[in-house]
Structure formats: C-alpha cells, structure tokens
Amino acid sequence: MDVHGRDLRYFVAVAEELHFTRAAERLFVSQPALSKQIRMLERTLGTPLFERDRRSVTLTRAGAVLLPYAQRGLAEWQAGRDAVEAVKAAQQAGLLIGMSTSPGRGGLLPAIRSRVTAEHPEALLTVRQFSWDDSTAGLADGTSDVAFVWLPLPEPERYRWTVVAQEPRLVALPETHRLARRAAVDFADLFDEPFLALPKSAGPLRDYWLATDARDGREPVIGTEVSSSEETYEALVGGQGVCLLARGNAPLLVRGGVVTREVLGLSPSRLAVACRVEDDRLPVHAYLRAAAGVAGL
Incomplete structure (x- = not known):
C-alpha cells in the first residue's frame, strides 16, 4: 500500500x-x-x-x-x-582561499584553480591575503575555507592538509653581513645572530622559523617581530637581524641590500593546502584533491 x-x-x-x-x-x-x-x-x-x-x-x-x-x-x-x-x-558556494605568502612556485595556484573549476564550474574561488599573525591564514576562525599554510599548524587535529611543496630553508642576510660572502652557512654559525621572528600569535610556526629545535637548547636572540614581507625586508636592510625563509619565498626579499644563502643542518620547509576536518563540502574536497594532483602526490 x-x-x-x-x-x-x-x-x-x-x-x-x-x-x-x-x-x-x-x-x-x-x-x-x-x-x-x-x-x-x-x-x-x-x-x-x-x-x-x-x-x-x-x-x-x-x-x-x-x-x-x-x-x-x-x-x-x-x-x-x-x-x-x-x-x-x-x-555551490564559493571558496575563499587564504594565504599569508604567495604560493608562486611554478604556477601552483592557477594549476589548482583550473582543476577545481573543471570539476565544479559553478564554484567561485576568491583569494585573500592574511597577516603572518595568523599562521592558519583564516582557517582557525572560519574566515577562509581552504588555505596555503606552512607547517606545522597550531592544533593540527583541527585540520587536514596535503603538502604541495618541500623547499630548503635559506637564511636572508643584509648583503654587508659577515656571512654573506659564503655560498652556504652552517646553522650553528647563526646561533648568536639576532633573528626576525613571527608574532607570538603564529604559535609553533614562530618556533619553526626560528629553528628552536636545532639550537641545542640555546634560546634564540630576537631582533624584532615582523608580520609581512615588507616589514621583513625593512628590518633586514636596517640591520635588525637575519631570518629563515623557504627557497620559494626568496624573491620576496632579494632586492637591493639583501641576499639569501643555503643553510646546512636544517630540515626542509613544507607548504601545504589545508582545510578544517569537519568541512565536507564537495568543492573543498576538490580543492585538496587538485592540490595533491598538481603536486604529483
């Protein structure tokens, strides 16, 4: 019946x-x-x-x-x-893609975008730049839907991600620095140098770019805090300290008065595309799949 x-x-x-x-x-x-x-x-x-x-x-x-x-x-x-x-x-809603640094890296962003829009042509993808104060690039408070982030993330259990680039960590120095003439620098030679640090709100990422785990228990010397590439460049040329950065970000700082050198003794940096674990929307899944595909994973 x-x-x-x-x-x-x-x-x-x-x-x-x-x-x-x-x-x-x-x-x-x-x-x-x-x-x-x-x-x-x-x-x-x-x-x-x-x-x-x-x-x-x-x-x-x-x-x-x-x-x-x-x-x-x-x-x-x-x-x-x-x-x-x-x-x-x-x-069908749009995705806001957060980032705190340009993904660049051989057209990574447009390559991911083309894959996502091919699968979901209705999806509207918008990119927004976030300050270095927020190492999750908007994921933590829900401002962004997916984000390009540097690992490690704070509260990693809240997120899932796929690594899209692994790059050596370089050191950025004023071109007049005593170590600038070297082709490569042992990290131990930087122990006593003042470092430019991310804001404390960046959480574990601040310690990562200070390489605190490779200092044999020595506390880093903080020259000043920086929240953007412009602030970093100005602090470098002003002699306020040196800083570590991923090789792919070197073009952001290598301008007049600044050079970068390879650092020996440090693990490579990892750039990832991440989202919140509870976000099960199809375009979000598609974005992470596309990121993995472009990265060749």
Whole structure:
C-alpha cells in the first residue's frame, strides 16, 4: 500500500481546516479534485477519515489517529528537503582561499584553480591575503575555507592538509653581513645572530622559523617581530637581524641590500593546502584533491 506525500498534504489540510473549500484554497486545487483525492486515500486505507454532511466536516476516529502521524511525516519530509537544499547551497558556494605568502612556485595556484573549476564550474574561488599573525591564514576562525599554510599548524587535529611543496630553508642576510660572502652557512654559525621572528600569535610556526629545535637548547636572540614581507625586508636592510625563509619565498626579499644563502643542518620547509576536518563540502574536497594532483602526490 503506497501513500504519496500529496495524499498526506491533502488529508492534513482538510483535517486542520475541517472545511473542503478552505482546504482546497489553501492547497491551490479545485474542491472536486481535493474530494476525489481524499476518497482515494480512504479507499487505500480501507476506512473513512472524515464524516461529512452539508453543514460540517469532522474527523472519524481513524482520521484523528492518523492526523498527528501525517503532520509529523510532512514536517520530517520538509526538514529533509531543507537539509538537502542547504547541502546543495554549500556545495555551490564559493571558496575563499587564504594565504599569508604567495604560493608562486611554478604556477601552483592557477594549476589548482583550473582543476577545481573543471570539476565544479559553478564554484567561485576568491583569494585573500592574511597577516603572518595568523599562521592558519583564516582557517582557525572560519574566515577562509581552504588555505596555503606552512607547517606545522597550531592544533593540527583541527585540520587536514596535503603538502604541495618541500623547499630548503635559506637564511636572508643584509648583503654587508659577515656571512654573506659564503655560498652556504652552517646553522650553528647563526646561533648568536639576532633573528626576525613571527608574532607570538603564529604559535609553533614562530618556533619553526626560528629553528628552536636545532639550537641545542640555546634560546634564540630576537631582533624584532615582523608580520609581512615588507616589514621583513625593512628590518633586514636596517640591520635588525637575519631570518629563515623557504627557497620559494626568496624573491620576496632579494632586492637591493639583501641576499639569501643555503643553510646546512636544517630540515626542509613544507607548504601545504589545508582545510578544517569537519568541512565536507564537495568543492573543498576538490580543492585538496587538485592540490595533491598538481603536486604529483
């Protein structure tokens, strides 16, 4: 025995109005069509649902028993439809891509974009630059949907990511620095140098770019804090310290008065595309898959 949603809507409308004409108007159908549908439902169920006479319409005992179930069923169906519409809207919504440094690196960003839009042509991808104060590039507070980030991330259990580049860490120096004439620098030779540091809000990434794990327990000397490539460049040429950076970011700083040199004894840096673990929208998944594909993973 199959009862359609339309049958339940018609039954509930008549049961709540207790008037066929008003129920028909509410449903935007003709009264004869509504009466016919109610009779068909009664035949399907094998029992009358309404007592009718010229002056009134009342529920039978069977109709009264059925009504709350029909109302709940319609409410659940509407809730289900609303949930589906919410998922559809989320899947079609644009993605805000956060970054705190240009991904550059051989066209990484446009290559990922082309793969995502090929799979989801409706997706609108917007890029936003974030300060170095936020090492998650907007992921932590939900401002961005996916982000290019340097590992390690704070609270890593909140995120999933795919690494898109591994690059040696270089040291940026004023061109007049005593170590600038070397082709490569042992990190031990930098222990006593003042370093430019990320803000403390950058969390573990601050320690990473200070290479605290490679200092044999020595505390780094902090020359000043920096929150952008421009601040870093000005601090370098001003002699306020040296800093570590990924090889792919060297073009941001190698201008007049600054040079970079390879650093021996440090692990490579890792650039990743990340999202929040609970974000299961299809374009987000597509962006991470595209990032892995472009990186050759």
